[in-house]
Amino acid sequence: MKRCHFIGLDVHGEFCEMAVVSAGGKVVRRGRCDTNIPALREMLDEVPTPRRLTIEEGPMADWLWRNLHEQVQEMIVCEPRRNRLIAVAGDKDDPVDAEKLAQLYRGGYVKAVHHPESMEQSIFKQHVLLYHQRVSQRVAEGHRARCLLRRHGVVVKAKDFAQLEQRQALLARLPLPQHPVLRENIELLWQSYDHAQAQEEQWRRRLIELAEQIEVVRRFTELPGIGWVRAATLYVFLDTPWRFVSKAKLWKYLGIGLERRRSGNGPESLHVPKFCNRVLKSTILGGAKSAAALGGNPFAEQYRRWMDIGLSPKLARRNVARSLSAVLWGLWKNGSAYRPEWVGVTMAAFRAAAVSP
Numbered sequence: 001m002k003r004c005h006f007i008g009l010d011v012h013g014e015f016c017e018m019a020v021v022s023a024g025g026k027v028v029r030r031g032r033c034d035t036n037i038p039a040l041r042e043m044l045d046e047v048p049t050p051r052r053l054t055i056e057e058g059p060m061a062d063w064l065w066r067n068l069h070e071q072v073q074e075m076i077v078c079e080p081r082r083n084r085l086i087a088v089a090g091d092k093d094d095p096v097d098a099e100k101l102a103q104l105y106r107g108g109y110v111k112a113v114h115h116p117e118s119m120e121q122s123i124f125k126q127h128v129l130l131y132h133q134r135v136s137q138r139v140a141e142g143h144r145a146r147c148l149l150r151r152h153g154v155v156v157k158a159k160d161f162a163q164l165e166q167r168q169a170l171l172a173r174l175p176l177p178q179h180p181v182l183r184e185n186i187e188l189l190w191q192s193y194d195h196a197q198a199q200e201e202q203w204r205r206r207l208i209e210l211a212e213q214i215e216v217v218r219r220f221t222e223l224p225g226i227g228w229v230r231a232a233t234l235y236v237f238l239d240t241p242w243r244f245v246s247k248a249k250l251w252k253y254l255g256i257g258l259e260r261r262r263s264g265n266g267p268e269s270l271h272v273p274k275f276c277n278r279v280l281k282s283t284i285l286g287g288a289k290s291a292a293a294l295g296g297n298p299f300a301e302q303y304r305r306w307m308d309i310g311l312s313p314k315l316a317r318r319n320v321a322r323s324l325s326a327v328l329w330g331l332w333k334n335g336s337a338y339r340p341e342w343v344g345v346t347m348a349a350f351r352a353a354a355v356s357p
Helices: 037-045 061-071 084-088 094-107 119-150 164-172 180-211 215-220 228-238 247-254 278-294 298-308 313-334 347-355
Strands: 005-011 015-021 027-034 051-056 074-078 259-261 269-271
Touching: 005 061, 005 094, 015 037, 015 094, 027 037, 027 094, 037 061, 051 061, 051 094, 061 074, 061 119, 074 094, 119 180, 119 228, 164 180, 180 228, 215 228, 215 313, 228 278, 247 278, 247 313, 278 298, 278 313, 298 313
Parallel strands: 005 051, 051 074
Antiparallel strands: 005 015, 015 027, 259 269
């Protein structure tokens, strides 16, 4: 570690800026090269080993990680929100940013962002992300159409203009139903909504087709409230169960854990994490809500018990989400199938039951 070189790489679409810091904190090398793998590998090879590389998370991070992590002894894709030093302290340009990134890495202040190792896993994750983005776009287009109708006194939901006959009836309710501009605006919004909906369904069918080929995802769908889309979403974002050393770490990553806060002699408070992956959080909470609504399963029974002791539906649903994610994490690590009788069982008892005849 004493002779290790810490490399900070500031990545841009056309070029990358490199700064190399020694274990003592001295800048020993700088460099710039085009943003392509051969040029980057050549520049990294000029740095003596052992060398450790860090870049910030961004659109090109996954591609760079897959192609460069074997070129160094360690590579970390770090969380930009944590790197406040780059954003607010002193001068700011590409060489300075690269040096500050290397210094943060040397001090152990960078927070790693996980990336899948295989190209297939990365492409599947991108597909799932595109599906969720298309769902968001379809919902947004529906909101725009509803908002425009509301401006003219026609209050509806998205399901109220699902059919052609419904749309014609809504147009007739407008104060000026024959106004060409107003009519054209609404019809164009509906066309955009239909297009997003058709693409969403196409992406969904492909997502399920890919998910059915993955054994772990098939096991996820055995849990109450977890369908193909939720199972695939949890699988691609978590990637591997071995990332998390405890259930508490998993729950924080999912956005359903607790963070402790205290200052001086003041009271200690518990809060859910402010920063988390919104898609993951909505996925696991949606699974808990569905499981509780289905009934006839241990998670629904847990929800009922939490409500009986006076918890709000929000807190009860979050507790069920923690239980659901813990079971999912456990069966993923142990390679076992879902068994309702194991819900709520301690890990020691779970392992003993898994190996008993």
